[in-house]
Amino acid sequence: MSTSNATSPSSAPNPQLRVRFAPSPTGFLHVGSARTFIFNWLYARRNAGTMILRLDDTDVERNTEASVNSIFEGLKWLGLGWDEEYRQSERLDLHRKTALAIFEKGLAYRDFTPAHVGDTERSGAAGTWLFNPGMRDLSKEESDRRAAAGEPFALRFRVPRGSGAMVRFNDAVYGEQVKASDDIEDFALLRSDEMPTYHLASCADDADLRISHIIRGQDHLSNTYKHVLIFEAAGYTPPQFAHLPLLVAPDGTKLSKRRHGPVVSVTTYRDAGFLPEAFINFLCLLGWSPKNDREQMSLAELTEAFSLEGINRANAVVNFKEPAATPEETFDSKALWLNAEHIRSLPVDQLSARLLPIVREAGFDVSEEKMLRITPLIRERIKLLSDVLTAADFFFVEQLPPYESAELIPQKGDAAMAEKVLARAREVLAKTDFTHDALDQSLRASAQELGVKAGQMFQPIRVAVCGRKNAPPLFETLEVLGKETVLTRVEQALEKLR
RNA sequence: GGCGCUAUCGUCUAGGGGUUAGGACGGAAGAUUCUCAAUCUUCAAACCCGGGUUCGAUUCCCGGUAGCGCUACCA
Numbered sequence: 001m002s003t004s005n006a007t008s009p010s011s012a013p014n015p016q017l018r019v020r021f022a023p024s025p026t027g028f029l030h031v032g033s034a035r036t037f038i039f040n041w042l043y044a045r046r047n048a049g050t051m052i053l054r055l056d057d058t059d060v061e062r063n064t065e066a067s068v069n070s071i072f073e074g075l076k077w078l079g080l081g082w083d084e085e086y087r088q089s090e091r092l093d094l095h096r097k098t099a100l101a102i103f104e105k106g107l108a109y110r111d112f113t114p115a116h117v118g119d120t121e122r123s124g125a126a127g128t129w130l131f132n133p134g135m136r137d138l139s140k141e142e143s144d145r146r147a148a149a150g151e152p153f154a155l156r157f158r159v160p161r162g163s164g165a166m167v168r169f170n171d172a173v174y175g176e177q178v179k180a181s182d183d184i185e186d187f188a189l190l191r192s193d194e195m196p197t198y199h200l201a202s203c204a205d206d207a208d209l210r211i212s213h214i215i216r217g218q219d220h221l222s223n224t225y226k227h228v229l230i231f232e233a234a235g236y237t238p239p240q241f242a243h244l245p246l247l248v249a250p251d252g253t254k255l256s257k258r259r260h261g262p263v264v265s266v267t268t269y270r271d272a273g274f275l276p277e278a279f280i281n282f283l284c285l286l287g288w289s290p291k292n293d294r295e296q297m298s299l300a301e302l303t304e305a306f307s308l309e310g311i312n313r314a315n316a317v318v319n320f321k322e323p324a325a326t327p328e329e330t331f332d333s334k335a336l337w338l339n340a341e342h343i344r345s346l347p348v349d350q351l352s353a354r355l356l357p358i359v360r361e362a363g364f365d366v367s368e369e370k371m372l373r374i375t376p377l378i379r380e381r382i383k384l385l386s387d388v389l390t391a392a393d394f395f396f397v398e399q400l401p402p403y404e405s406a407e408l409i410p411q412k413g414d415a416a417m418a419e420k421v422l423a424r425a426r427e428v429l430a431k432t433d434f435t436h437d438a439l440d441q442s443l444r445a446s447a448q449e450l451g452v453k454a455g456q457m458f459q460p461i462r463v464a465v466c467g468r469k470n471a472p473p474l475f476e477t478l479e480v481l482g483k484e485t486v487l488t489r490v491e492q493a494l495e496k497l498r
Numbered sequence: 499g500g501c502g503c504u505a506u507c508g509u510c511u512a513g514g515g516g517u518u519a520g521g522a523c524g525g526a527a528g529a530u531u532c533u534c535a536a537u538c539u540u541c542a543a544a545c546c547c548g549g550g551u552u553c554g555a556u557u558c559c560c561g562g563u564a565g566c567g568c569u570a571c572c573a
Contacts, residue, residue, distance in 0.1 A: 022573095023573090024572080024573045026572080026573070056573065058572095058573080059572055059573065061572085062572070062573085111571085113571095114571095115570090115571045129500095129569075152571095153571095154571045155571090156571090174503070174504095177502085177503095179501075179502075180501090183500075183501050183502090183569095184501090184569095185569070187570090187571095188570080188571045189571095190571080191571035192571055193571080195571085197570090197571065197572085197573090198572065198573045199573090201573095202573085217567095218503070218504090218566085218567070219566090219567055219568075219573090220567090220568090220573090221502075221503065221567070221568080222501070222502055222503080222567065222568040222569080223567095223568065223573095225502095243503090245503095245504080245566095246566070246567075248565090248566075250509085252565060252566075253565095253566085254566080254567090282510095285510060285511080285522090286510065287510090289510085289511055289512070291511090291512065291513090292512085292521095293511090293512070293520080293521045293522075294521095295510090295511095295521085295522055295523085296522095312511080313503075313504060313505095314503095314504050314505060314565095314566095315503095315504070315565080315566060315567095316509090316510065316511090317509060317510080318509095318510095319508085319509045319510080319523090319524090332509080332510085332523085333509080333523055333524050334509075334510060334522075334523045334524080335523095336523090337522085337523055337524085338523090340536095344536080378535090379535095379536090380534095380535050380536040380537095381534070381535045381536080382535090391534095391535090411533095440532095443532090444532095447532095453532090454532055455532050455533075456532095457532080458532040458533075459532075459533065461532095462532080462533065463533095466533095468533095468534095469533055469534075470533060470534040470535080471533070471534065472533095472534080472535085473531085473532070473533085473534095474532060474533085475532090
């Protein structure tokens, strides 16, 4: 890595650099987790390292297969991939071995206190709970005897006390971190059912998988002291830590499906019509900055620009609206804007290919060719892929949905003018080539002959063929619609006016 | 309660001992086009508070306040 170029992603594989994304499958994949995954992935790719996915599923009570699926579903949509995959539940032997090694060094002890007892006593006026009285100093003989007798116990880390010892680590984002070990409680390593706790399993696996950088949410910043203690007790050098500021809701609280609804779930963005590359782009800008005012960036550009130094320390608000009605007002407006930007920068054929399944899914039978012709007309008019359904609806249907005949009346005109214009249009269009320039010429000429403004000529026709006033440019629209459909719709509009 | 982290426009952020505190989204106004959108121009909008240090602090230090995190045999 010392040889890698500082300004472009290194191509030489870097076997020493290994990062992991380690979700626990106790819920769907939410946007905060997605960002953590993305940052890890970016860091791995930027430095030609290895990206590992590890399911931290040691909490048998809360894990669900549905959650595992939801995580994979979300990650699949992001489309970033990973190089290695593990499940903690398949590595319990390693965790127990690690715990045992720590125990044998005298750095952990058995706690026979029944589970869930201390909660109220612990947080009494005396202050912070640090350990259960008596257990820490149990003699080896008694501890062994009670264990041999089959009494259940949790294994706790024997955190150094009264020595004034300090635990420290250097965080790539938050800098030098120091905490008195007297302030750290004797946390559990193994539960009384012999399952490892998160702290133990996580560290044992990180060490075993030779993780070089732990990039994770800041909610783990204060847990890190415990982790440093575990790494050292087990004889490993702790990896480099980099904690990420949290993503929070507009009310400042952490994202939760219960409180904030589906806006916090990754698949909601997928289903709403976000482009994964736009969503990734948006998430990257939350808590990280390339520091050069760049906003819209491709994956390649993000990969190239990404560095731990660009990560900031304050929590970032995902500015969605809680009581959500339309997508327009639900999602963070920057996410929407970025999505529109990415849509516009997609080549027409690619955008068209992404739109087609959505249109067909909605029940419209549209050919690839036709979609290819429609796409450029709506590309600048949609923010979400699914907007295609409202922006281009009139291209898909045989029969236009009903609209008010008053819509046909042009600016500063009346029903008579609308009728006059449409009658003329019917006549002229019947003998005009349906190409942009020919339509342009004959319709403008007609306007002049009729003594109306171009806009007054175009508007009734637009409404007649699109069913509404706001639509893509007229000539292109007519061209794609085709002469037959256009004439039918103009005829129907004329009937409306009578 | 204890321990810790954080604090620049509404939101995401840049910056940093002396700046007209920059950009973006969103908002407002205008230009432009056959409507809408896109595009372009302009405008409004911020350094949490109090003490230090200093010739000078938004920037450095301390305190306060607020928010968040951890304080489980959850992760």
